[in-house]
Amino acid sequence: GNSVTQMEGPVTLSEEAFLTINCTYTATGYPSLFWYVQYPGEGLQLLLKATKADDKGSNKGFEATYRKETTSFHLEKGSVQVSDSAVYFCALTLYNQGGKLIFGQGTELSVKP
Amino acid sequence: DADVTQTPRNRITKTGKRIMLECSQTKGHDRMYWYRQDPGLGLRLIYYSFDVKDINKGEISDGYSVSRQAQAKFSLSLESAIPNQTALYFCATSDTLVATSTDTQYFGPGTRLTVL
Secondary structure, eight states: OOEEEEOOSOEEEETTOOEEEOEEEEOSSOEEEEEEEEOTTSOEEEEEEEOSTTOEEEETTEEEEOBTTTTBOOEEESSOOGGGOEEEEEEEEETTSTTOOEEOOOEEEEEEO | OOSEEEEOSEEEEOTTOOEEEEEEESSOOSEEEEEEEETTTEEEEEEEEEETTEEEEOTTOTTOEEEEEETTEEEEEESSOOGGGOEEEEEEEEOOSSOOSOOOOEEOOOEEEEEO
């Protein structure tokens, strides 16, 4: 079946540290890949996406590269800020699936000053 | 004003009660979705609707029903609530009828439901 697996949290970093959140997927087809972010008390919002192999999605200093050979879409940021503290969800959707998202379990990030 | 709103934001109810969660959107999107979020499980799809006449079951539809009253409104009902339906519920919308896989979904703020 189709699934997404993320590294377990919580992840605690100091401000300006480098961030990696691992995400791997299993898909019966050629998925599009997404990172959504959920700030405390809010709904999810799209952070970045990539629709084909070797595409790099980027936004707000975050990046993720679609790696078909390793079925991965790891999220990275070179220097995190306290305001990046949130829960991050990796997700996929498949063509002709009506845009239905399949989510990973989420990774909580806490950034300390 | 928020584009996707959910009411109520918090609800505590008792086992066996019927409860309705409502979602409204001003984005003009045709597609709407209901998810539930449980700790350690991410979000799972309950129901989705491509338009007023097209409603589909998602991954975990048992114990839930939905109603698409208008393009802008999509309600989720628990006919007889049970404690394992305690969760955070999200409504989402997306903006195309074309079966593309690159849609962005826009989420409401969520409803925290507790079933005692």
